[in-house]
Amino acid sequence: MKPRAKKPLFAVLGALVITGAGMAPAVAAGTGEAAAPVLQAEVKTSAGQAETRVPATQKEAEAPAVRAVDFAGTVALSNCSGSVVRMPGSEADDPALVLSNGHCLESGFPEPGEVIVDQPSNRTFGLLNSAGTRVATLRASKIAYATMTDTDMSLYQLTSTYQQIQNSYGIKALELNAARPTAGTAIKVVSGYWKRIYSCSVDGFAYRLKEGSWTWKDSVRYTSSCNTIGGTSGSPVIDNATGKVVAVNNTGNEDGGRCTDNNPCEVDQNGNITVRRGINYAQQTYQVVPCVGLDNKIDLSRSGCTLPKP
Structure with a gap:
């Protein structure tokens, strides 16, 4: 999976295509x-x-x-890509979420069977506009959810709301289907x-x-x-x-x-x-949508939620 990353699993996955994650990309591709x-x-x-x-x-x-x-709403991580996302029912004043891979975590790859919920994080993300220009630095308050079991996913909760991001930079979050x-x-x-x-x-x-x-x-x-x-x-x-x-x-x-x-x-x-x-x-x-409740909080006990649990 690479950050996509490579051994150490970051190096391995940097190659792991886990495509895109991992460590810095193996080669600089053109745009x-x-x-x-x-x-x-x-x-x-x-x-x-x-x-x-x-x-x-x-x-x-x-x-x-x-x-x-x-590119509007996408973000650049230190070693991967991501995007500011919302659920169909998310509210404008909810704290925004950033979607990426579990193998893109700053702490390295989660072990098989490991599920991370509500872990503090101050990671930063470069927010891009439609042309791919970095217009802001967003900051996480926590890793809301992350795993590499059954899926390869991470969701960071930001210190900014969707409305604050839109008002400041004119960028809307991407919606999960x-x-x-x-x-x-x-x-x-x-x-x-x-x-x-x-x-x-x-x-x-x-x-x-x-x-x-x-x-x-x-x-x-x-x-x-x-x-x-x-x-x-x-x-x-x-x-x-x-x-x-x-x-x-x-x-x-x-x-x-x-x-x-x-x-x-x-x-x-x-x-x-x-x-x-x-x-x-x-x-x-x-499958993420049923697992997100009031105030964009990850709630793995909600009806219909099938994401792996700790």
Whole structure:
């Protein structure tokens, strides 16, 4: 997973594509959007079975009209990317939240099974406007939630409210979609660290995604043009049609390795393993919505909340 980071797990993940997280990115990518994806219609899994996919170009042609997606509301961390996010029911005077990866924490990667809730933090984030210009430094009051178990996610609570951020900088938070994304959805991965936007589609979902010691559930698989790199970890994955966040970018298979750091593998319901070299992944975020209550407080006991608990 890289911060995306690398061993020490930060170095490993700096490579771990956990894509984008980790430590400083391995290479400085240029800015601008990636070219439209082109995928073969059929690929062979490691088990020798054929999997048919709709070519990315066809998927995008069938997608609804694309909304403008830019950098407004994204943030740059010291080693990763992130975004200021709100729930559908968040209020203007609620303390704002920043979404990133669990492996992007300043304290290092959470252990398998570890869940962090309400831990003090004074981490800072560079807030970007639509053009990708840093317009402010936001500060956390705490890590509201973080884990690398079942998902790879962190939510920081800020010292500023949504209204204060909008009044001071004219920037609105990105909204989390309460619905699960579907295969074929046209998306953009927006990296505040690199000030780069990747364009592709949701190719499908990995029942389980295993990387080193960590396993994630129902991960989003991108089509090939979202070739994210270290430093893009934590980037919001935005549905082109709605402008809402549907996932958080976190890793990719860099070298064709099998279930190792920086080389996640897919595991299906029967335990069959598939390796897709050069393909990148994200963790869905719709399941966060039921876990956020009054005043934007994370409440893992709320009805419908399925996030891992301490």
